[in-house]
Amino acid sequence: MDFKKKMLRDDALEGKTIIVTGGGSGLGMSMTRYFLELGANVVITSRNLEKLKASAKTLEEETGGKCLPVQCDVRHYDEVEHMIEQAHTAFGEVDVLLNNAAGNFISPTERLSANAFDTIIDIVLKGSKNCTLALGKYWIDKKQTNKTVLSIVTTYAWTGSGYVVPSATAKAGVLAMTRSLAVEWAKYGIRFNAIAPGPFPTKGAWDRLLPGDLKEKFDLAKKVPLKRVGDHQELANLAAYLVSDFAHYLNGEVITIDGGEWLKGAGQFNLLEMVTPEMWDQLEEMIRSQKKK
Ligand code: HXC
Numbered sequence: 183m184d185f186k187k188k189m190l191r192d193d194a195l196e197g198k199t200i201i202v203t204g205g206g207s208g209l210g211m212s213m214t215r216y217f218l219e220l221g222a223n224v225v226i227t228s229r230n231l232e233k234l235k236a237s238a239k240t241l242e243e244e245t246g247g248k249c250l251p252v253q254c255d256v257r258h259y260d261e262v263e264h265m266i267e268q269a270h271t272a273f274g275e276v277d278v279l280l281n282n283a284a285g286n287f288i289s290p291t292e293r294l295s296a297n298a299f300d301t302i303i304d305i306v307l308k309g310s311k312n313c314t315l316a317l318g319k320y321w322i323d324k325k326q327t328n329k330t331v332l333s334i335v336t337t338y339a340w341t342g343s344g345y346v347v348p349s350a351t352a353k354a355g356v357l358a359m360t361r362s363l364a365v366e367w368a369k370y371g372i373r374f375n376a377i378a379p380g381p382f383p384t385k386g387a388w389d390r391l392l393p394g395d396l397k398e399k400f401d402l403a404k405k406v407p408l409k410r411v412g413d414h415q416e417l418a419n420l421a422a423y424l425v426s427d428f429a430h431y432l433n434g435e436v437i438t439i440d441g442g443e444w445l446k447g448a449g450q451f452n453l454l455e456m457v458t459p460e461m462w463d464q465l466e467e468m469i470r471s472q473k474k475k
């Protein structure tokens with residue numbers, strides 16, 4: 183089985199222009215690479231222009247596509263508007279927004295300053311809102327249709343999670359915005375969906391969520407029923423499908439891609455996978471014997 187295989191036909195995103203926030207690293211860069219391979223023009227944005235330029239150069243060399251690096255801190259609405267202007271100047275109409283930029287770190291919540299909490303909310307929730315509102319208003323004003331917004335959330339957007347509370351709070355907000363606007367702005371020809379990835383190794387996430395030897399002590403693959411972490415191409419395949427016209431009837435959905443991880447934590451008896459066949463023999467006997475009493 184080859185889950186690293188590319189899924190869509192080569193021209194699946196031909197003629198589309200896509201903005202990927204946080205597109206210069208990690209999952210954003212992997213999704214951008216596949217979008218370029220499928221014929222899209224991509225604008226990648228983040229705070230660090232040097233990093234973006236280097237990533238855009240690598241991606242263009244690898245794919246032969248057009249990738250424009252634009253510095254933009256998504257926390258600031260004026261910077262977002264300016265970034266969108268630059269995308270229009272370079273490529274004309276923008277078709278897709280991928281809200282991927284994020285900030286996160288593990289911490290007991292009582293240790294967080296008000297500013298630390300705000301920092302994560304501002305990048306994840308306010309940043310996604312800024313990009314969505316600025317581009318959405320433009321699309322509506324110019325009567326441009328067949329547009330789509332895809333947001334990367336997490337499975338704890340609906341379960342919540344200790345030790346990443348600002349991120350959980352913000353991702354829940356992004357999911358609520360996705361579902362709300364999927365209905366409200368469908369009349370303008372704009373679709374909204376989200377992806378909730380399980381663990382996909384990236385430097386950005388691993389350094390902040392599994393610092394030091396936590397990486398060895400806390401093997402995330404063990405928490406996944408399929409006993410592995412995700413491969414970037416699997417996520418890129420899903421993202422490319424969701425932003426393509428093949429997914430035109432998909433609106434307001436959040437698709438989990440986590441090998442069953444969050445459900446394993448939710449099912450009350452899933453821990454019983456630790457029980458050996460011999461122990462099951464004993465347990466079955468004990469349960470059946472209850473009937474005889
Ligand atoms: C407590 C901390 C802290 C920590 C920072 N702060 N790190 N508090 N514990 N480990 C506090 C600071 O003291 C400061 O508060 C406030 O947070 C802002 O910190 P700055 O360093 O000034 O902010 P900034 O330079 O904007 O950097 C933002 C950042 C950083 C989020 C802190 O980590 C970053 O740039 N992250 C971007 C990439 C990223 O996080 N990627 C991972 C996404 S992974 P005071 O009060 O002192 O001013 C992800 C995965 C989800 O989302 C699910 C996985 C399964």
Ligand code: NAP
Nearest residue numbers: 204207208209228229230255256283284381382384386387
């Ligand atoms: P990453 O490489 O650290 O990606 C985060 C990106 O966001 C970086 O490129 C960063 O660039 C950018 N960014 C941060 N603050 C920004 C700001 N204020 N303005 C603009 N850009 C900003 O981590 P990743 O793992 O690929 O994460 C990508 C997405 O997947 C995130 O939404 C994350 O929550 C989600 N996710 C990841 C996992 C996982 O296992 N990796 C699991 C679930 C969800 P700069 O620092 O240069 O600004």
